[in-house]
Amino acid sequence: MRQFGVALLSACAFCAASHNSYPADCESPEGFAQVLRNSLSSAAAIYLPGSEEFEEVTTRWSEFSTPTVNLAVVPATENDVVETVRRANVCGLPILAFNGVHGSSTTLAQDGKTATIGGGTSSKTVTDTLWASGKQTVTGTCECVSYLGPALGGGHGWLQGHHGLVADQFVSLNIIFADGTLKTIDSSSDLWWAMKGAGHNFGIVTSVTAKVYDIEHRDWAIETLTFSGDKVEAVYEAANRYLSNLPAEITNWSWWLNEADVDPDRPIILFFIIQEGATIVDPAYVNPFRDIGPISSETKSGSYRDLATWTLIAVDSAPCQIAGRANTRFPVYVREYNVTAQREAYDIFAANVGGANSPFSGSTFLFEGYPQGGVQGIDSDSTAFAYRSDSLLIAVRLGYEPTGKELDDQAAQLGNQLRDIIHRGSGYKDLHVYVNYAYGNEKPEGWYGYERWRQARLKELKHKYDPQGHFNFYAPIE
Numbered sequence: 001m002r003q004f005g006v007a008l009l010s011a012c013a014f015c016a017a018s019h020n021s022y023p024a025d026c027e028s029p030e031g032f033a034q035v036l037r038n039s040l041s042s043a044a045a046i047y048l049p050g051s052e053e054f055e056e057v058t059t060r061w062s063e064f065s066t067p068t069v070n071l072a073v074v075p076a077t078e079n080d081v082v083e084t085v086r087r088a089n090v091c092g093l094p095i096l097a098f099n100g101v102h103g104s105s106t107t108l109a110q111d112g113k114t115a116t117i118g119g120g121t122s123s124k125t126v127t128d129t130l131w132a133s134g135k136q137t138v139t140g141t142c143e144c145v146s147y148l149g150p151a152l153g154g155g156h157g158w159l160q161g162h163h164g165l166v167a168d169q170f171v172s173l174n175i176i177f178a179d180g181t182l183k184t185i186d187s188s189s190d191l192w193w194a195m196k197g198a199g200h201n202f203g204i205v206t207s208v209t210a211k212v213y214d215i216e217h218r219d220w221a222i223e224t225l226t227f228s229g230d231k232v233e234a235v236y237e238a239a240n241r242y243l244s245n246l247p248a249e250i251t252n253w254s255w256w257l258n259e260a261d262v263d264p265d266r267p268i269i270l271f272f273i274i275q276e277g278a279t280i281v282d283p284a285y286v287n288p289f290r291d292i293g294p295i296s297s298e299t300k301s302g303s304y305r306d307l308a309t310w311t312l313i314a315v316d317s318a319p320c321q322i323a324g325r326a327n328t329r330f331p332v333y334v335r336e337y338n339v340t341a342q343r344e345a346y347d348i349f350a351a352n353v354g355g356a357n358s359p360f361s362g363s364t365f366l367f368e369g370y371p372q373g374g375v376q377g378i379d380s381d382s383t384a385f386a387y388r389s390d391s392l393l394i395a396v397r398l399g400y401e402p403t404g405k406e407l408d409d410q411a412a413q414l415g416n417q418l419r420d421i422i423h424r425g426s427g428y429k430d431l432h433v434y435v436n437y438a439y440g441n442e443k444p445e446g447w448y449g450y451e452r453w454r455q456a457r458l459k460e461l462k463h464k465y466d467p468q469g470h471f472n473f474y475a476p477i478e
């Protein structure tokens with residue numbers, strides 16, 4: 001079995017080790033690497049800082065607020081992960097699992113209703129492999145993101161209108177816990193609830209068995225409309241009127257971004273209406289937007305596998321590139337568009353991001369309207385994902401060349417300001433955050449829900465399964 005990704009021992013772990021009563025091997029990354037070399041399978045790779053491979057496996061999509069990595073392990077077998085976690089435990093070393101760009105095998109089960117997917121498999125590999133067998137499942141939309149990264153925080157995707165979130169497809173999970181034990185868990189486990197929304201906090205998932213479905217519709221269509229910034233009110237009023245409560249076959253996204261050829265000074269509105277089971281998008285959805293007077297309108301048809309290219313999130317699209325840039329996102333869930341807030345946010349976004357001269361000119365404001373039927377058909381209390389009744393995921397992504405704290409602070413100020421505008425316009429007292437887009441300054445209540453019982457249940461499970469907080473790097477529960 002080709003194993004997923006990389007287990008990272010990070011932060012100042014080795015300095016801590018040298019001050020405590022840990023074995024001598026724990027005192028340096030080199031010593032620890034030697035211990036691992038003797039324990040892991042011959043196909044596992046262990047990389048120390050300074051090597052090209054280390055750079056390759058530890059370079060992140062965003063260069064903002066990156067973890068300090070002392071040693072990287074690319075396991076080849078499930079047992080390699082067990083041994084890495086056990087040995088790290090002996091030395092008191094914190095661990096960060098990651099994934100993202102590493103391929104691994106997807107093994108189709110024989111029953112045709114489930115597939116077992118390796119922990120490091122990309123969304124694209126899952127989609128392509130299943131498609132070749134006449135199957136599909138809910139994955140994140142973006143080709144370069146892993147299958148499990150989104151899933152452990154809920155996971156939004158094109159098929160969620162039918163079947164729910166990515167996490168809603170879990171049938172069983174193989175997890176390596178902080179003490180190095182490997183267990184298979186399913187709905188009979190008390191941890192099951194937490195793995196669907198807060199799953200990053202409990203261990204390393206080496207494989208997942210997930211529900212898969214026969215492909216029902218091979219045809220998909222998209223209408224891509226481009227509007228100038230003066231159309232903000234008209235576009236989002238129409239979105240509220242014609243594209244709310246979306247049926248399972250319709251998805252509506254829009255982006256605000258610079259497109260110098262179209263408008264050299266201000267961001268444009270790129271507006272996507274996507275339909276499953278059609279070769280053109282139903283005019284009932286498209287015509288109200290054509291009537292607003294777009295700069296252009298383009299119709300395309302193809303299959304499910306074209307969606308990522310059409311919406312600019314395929315492996316070779318700009319958002320998928322790891323290019324040394326800082327990428328910070330400020331997400332907020334809302335029920336519908338507040339047109340006044342949209343205008344206020346657009347004007348501030350345009351003033352700070354518009355044109356070629358802003359350090360943030362490569363930024364995007366994302367408005368994701370997925371069909372919600374499948375998501376809302378699942379009892380909200382049955383998973384740690386807390387925001388099933390919210391219809392729209394809005395996030396500004398500020399992308400820039402990192403030059404230091406001043407620019408980071410400027411980005412944080414702008415991102416929070418823009419999010420505040422949308423949040424205030426939402427009518428929600430509390431900030432509802434998609435954990436997988438989180439900037440990091442939100443609270444656990446924002447990521448996992450404000451109900452006291454949710455927080456208490458998560459803490460209880462954390463104390464049971466990861467009492468020393470080994471898996472605390474990514475949106476920690478406390």
Ligand SMILES: Cc1cc2nc3c(=O)[nH]c(=O)nc-3n(C[C@H](O)[C@H](O)[C@H](O)COP(=O)(O)OP(=O)(O)OC[C@H]3O[C@@H](n4cnc5c(N)ncnc54)[C@H](O)[C@@H]3O)c2cc1C
Nearest residue numbers: 098099100119140141142146149150155156204205436474
């Ligand atoms: C370009 C782009 C497009 C995106 N599109 C979508 C989308 O369509 N839908 C959506 O829901 N989200 C989307 N996201 C957000 C995405 O869910 C998160 O960025 C996610 O964390 C990425 O997972 P990764 O494995 O690729 O990244 P990584 O940085 O490798 O993983 C993120 C974290 O997930 C945890 N993790 C990953 N793998 C494992 C594992 N096997 N076991 C335990 N923990 C693990 C770790 O805590 C890790 O730090 C997108 C993000 C980007 C940058």
